[in-house]
Amino acid sequence: MLKEFYIVRHGHPQLGTGIAYDRVPGPPLSDIGRAEAQATAQFLVNRNIEEIYSSPLDRALGTARIISATLDKPLLIDPDLAEHRSDEKFQDVKSRARQFLARIDAEAESTVAIVTHGSPIKAFLQILSFDMIDLTRYVFPNGNHSPTAGVWHASRDMFGAWKLTLAFKPIVVVPTAHTPY
Numbered sequence: 001m002l003k004e005f006y007i008v009r010h011g012h013p014q015l016g017t018g019i020a021y022d023r024v025p026g027p028p029l030s031d032i033g034r035a036e037a038q039a040t041a042q043f044l045v046n047r048n049i050e051e052i053y054s055s056p057l058d059r060a061l062g063t064a065r066i067i068s069a070t071l072d073k074p075l076l077i078d079p080d081l082a083e084h085r086s087d088e089k090f091q092d093v094k095s096r097a098r099q100f101l102a103r104i105d106a107e108a109e110s111t112v113a114i115v116t117h118g119s120p121i122k123a124f125l126q127i128l129s130f131d132m133i134d135l136t137r138y139v140f141p142n143g144n145h146s147p148t149a150g151v152w153h154a155s156r157d158m159f160g161a162w163k164l165t166l167a168f169k170p171i172v173v174v175p176t177a178h179t180p181y
Contacts, residue, residue, distance in 0.1 A: 002105045004155040006044060006113040006167070007124055008067070009146040010060040011036040022085045026057035032172055036149035037063040039170035041070035043151060044113060049073055053104070054115040055081035063149060064115040084119030097123035118144035121152065128154055128162040138166055 011033030019027045029037065044067060052075045054064030061077065068075040080100040084093045097120055104112060116124075122145050125133050140147045151168035 001110070002101075002107070002112065002156065003110040004153065005104075005111060006047065006049065007121055007146070007152040007154060008040060008044075008063065008113055008115045009118060009121055009144065009148055009150050010055070010057075010063045010115060011040070011149040013059040022083045024056050024058075024082070026059055026083065028058040029062040033059065033148065034062070034066065035172040036170040037066040038070070039172060040149040040151060040168065041067040043168045043170075044071060047113075048111045049113045050109045050111055051076060052113045052115065053078050053081060053100075055079075055083065055117060055120075057083055057117070060115045060117065067113060067115065078114075081114060081116040081120055083117040090119065090123070093119050094123040094127065096120070097127055101127065118142070118146065121146050124154075125152065125164055129164060133164060 011029050013027040013033055014030045017027045019025065021027065049071055050073065052064050052068045052073055054061050054075060054077055056077050056079055064075055078100060080096040122135065125135065125145065135145045138145045146152060146166065147169045149170045150166065153165045153167040155163050157163060
């Protein structure tokens with residue numbers, strides 16, 4: 001039974017690629033996104049994570065690969081973690097999230113990390129809190145409830161209830177161009 005897991009939003013993607021955002025492959029990580037993913041991986045070190053699951057889209061997969069390599073843990077790709085497609089309703093995303101949770105909860109692993117997207121994160125948070133979580137306190141660019149490469153921690157208490165905490169927001173310093181005098 002799953003005791004805890006870490007819900008990671010992908011790092012910052014490359015913008016202006018012309019690649020559809022909601023379909024595989026989707027845009028890859030930007031340099032900032034790779035730095036965010038590395039910071040997130042460092043946060044997840046020593047958290048007893050046994051496996052990492054990822055959306056198949058490049059920005060999530062790139063984030064997950066950095067985390068997997070840093071933690072030296074297996075990486076599994078799961079289509080239920082994919083981005084909210086333009087032809088889907090939010091209830092469809094929530095249904096995929098429920099299916100995913102049921103599958104991983106039935107496994108022997110006690111702590112996992114998942115790398116996904118804003119809409120599936122919202123679905124997970126609503127499902128785990130029985131729609132009781134107040135997400136108005138957690139609004140980041142584009143209406144997401146997690147910053148890029150941010151981490152929500154979900155831990156199950158002895159009664160089976162989930163405690164949800166926004167546990168990590170990466171801070172990446174972007175070097176500015178030097179302007180000569």
